[in-house]
Amino acid sequence: MKTIRFIDLFAGIGGMRLGLEKAAQKLGIQTQCMLSSEINADSCWVYEQNFGESPLGDIRSLEKLPNHDILLAGFPCQSFSLAGKQAGFNDRRGTLFFEILRLIKSDCPQAFIFENVRGLLTNDGGQTLKTIQQDIEAIGYSFQVLLLNSANFELPQNRLRVYLVGVLNACPQFSLFSDPGPKDSHAYNVQPLSESDWTRKKVTVADILEEDAPEGYNCSPQLVEALKTRLGGDLNRLHGMRLLDYRGGNSIHSWELGLRGECSEEEIELMNRFILKRRHAEFGKDQDGKLLNQAQIATFFDSPQLGTVLASLVAKNYLKLIQGKYKPVAGNFSFEVYKFLDPNKIAVTLVASDGNRLGVYYQGRVRKITPREAARLQGFPDEFRLHPKADRTYYQLGNSVSINVVEAVAREVILNLTPGELGQKYSAGESSD
Known part of the structure; x- marks a missing residue:
């Protein structure tokens, strides 16, 4: 196979394409994009700037x-995301998978690579x-x-995603296998994910930081x-710190x-106890936190000045009083940064909704x-x-994919498609570089 012809559906800004092209290049194989499709105008602009091609619109056309x-195909993930309602195929976006299926039948390519969120695995009970x-x-x-x-592919990000891979009329042999990686961005060790002799270096946030970031990104x-x-003047304590008003732990409120x-x-002590205690079952079954009256608050904050303290917190808009019960005003104050990355660790998952509020204390x-x-x-x-x-x-x-992960998956697919000596050569672990 001298040239791999591919199609890039739900192309975004071209992350899956980059991963495939990178894998093919390292295997000494050329690629040719036969068609790309994306409906977001801003993403189409970026795609065209980088690939010289303007993606077509809605795949339903x-x-x-x-x-x-x-x-x-990195088909829409909102329907299956843990951050959403996990409506799955009941969501109109979820039904776009069936459009992909319809189009696959129109040409029957040798293989496919789909990417989605991990919520796809458990949606609707599997x-x-x-x-x-x-x-x-x-x-x-x-x-x-x-x-x-x-994080297991030389990228300092704790990003867990699902890849669905298939080969036509074949039983492919993949050396990659599933591994969820680190549970926490601050407890990270590199894990080998392949039976091959690939070497994986440990990378951290410090490896991706700019030495001369523009001043406009200062807090x-x-x-x-x-x-x-x-x-206390020690800003190194910001490493790994969160700024939010509805959790305890390593957080500042x-x-x-x-x-x-x-x-x-x-007042600070009362608020810190409040956001933790209001989640306890003794005050109800609402796991997101309950509204508590003064008598309930008194069970974990014994102070003769409790009424005065509560009134002061309401006046300052840290608490609000709703029909005799108190609720933190969580979410009404928008922090400039919600999470400070630790340069010596890996980042939390970069997401579309608040990627612009990841911070760092550096230099x-x-x-x-x-x-x-x-x-x-x-x-x-x-x-x-x-x-x-920047916001776009x-x-x-x-919303994009991690290039290194797509490259690894694409390499496995290509090796299962490449006939003759080439496939045998690289399956043996040799490099074309």
Whole structure:
């Protein structure tokens, strides 16, 4: 096989394409994109800037696909995401899988690679994945599910995604196998995921940071000063710290920073206990936290000044009173950063909704990560042209794939398609570099 012809559906900004092309190049094989499809105009602009091709629109308008060898599709994940309602095929976006199936039947490529969120595995009690498998196998494809973490592919990001892989009329032999990787971004060790002799180096957030990030990504002086005060001037304590108002643990809250008004130590202690205790079963079954009255609060905060303290917190808008019960005003204050990455560890998952609020304390600066740093977390090369508007870049990258992971999966697929000596050569672990 001298040239692999492929199709890039739900192309986004081209992450899956980059991964496939990178794998093929290392195997000494050329690639040719026969068709790409994407409906988001901003993503199409980025795709065209980098590949010189303008993707077609909605795949539902396509009657059939041109002849090709491998089909790529990062089909919509919102229907299966743990962050969403997990509506699956009951969601209109979920039914787009059946559009992919229709198009596969129009040309029957030799193989496919699909990417989605891990929620796909458990959606509808596993019935969604079972349906996909049955439909794929019914048209002659093998079906393999790989649960892979970007952290195991030389990317400093704890990103767990599902890859569905199939080869037509074959029983492929893949050396990759599923591994969820580290449970926590701060407890990270490199794990080999292949039976081959690939060497995997341990990479950290520090490896993707820019030495001269633009000043515009600095956090505001007000926030920096509040953090210094709270942390006794030791900003190194920001590594791995969260800024949010509805969890405890390694977190800093708005009342501890005095962002809506300075709080006394007693007020801070009450709020810290409140956000933890309100989740306890003794106050109800709502796991997201209950509204508590003063008598309930008194069971874990014994103070003769309780009424005065509560009134002060309401006045400062850290608590609100609803029909005699108190509720934290969580979420109404938008922190500039919700999570500070630890340069010596790996990042949390980059997501579309708040990738612009990941921060870092590095070289004496408290700042947000830059769009280029976000791109590096996903494995995009520095020559890749990003959208000129930062907010759109963060969104696109959060929705994209990790290039290194796609490359590893694509390599496995290519080796199972490549006939003769070439396939034997690389299956033996030799390199074309």
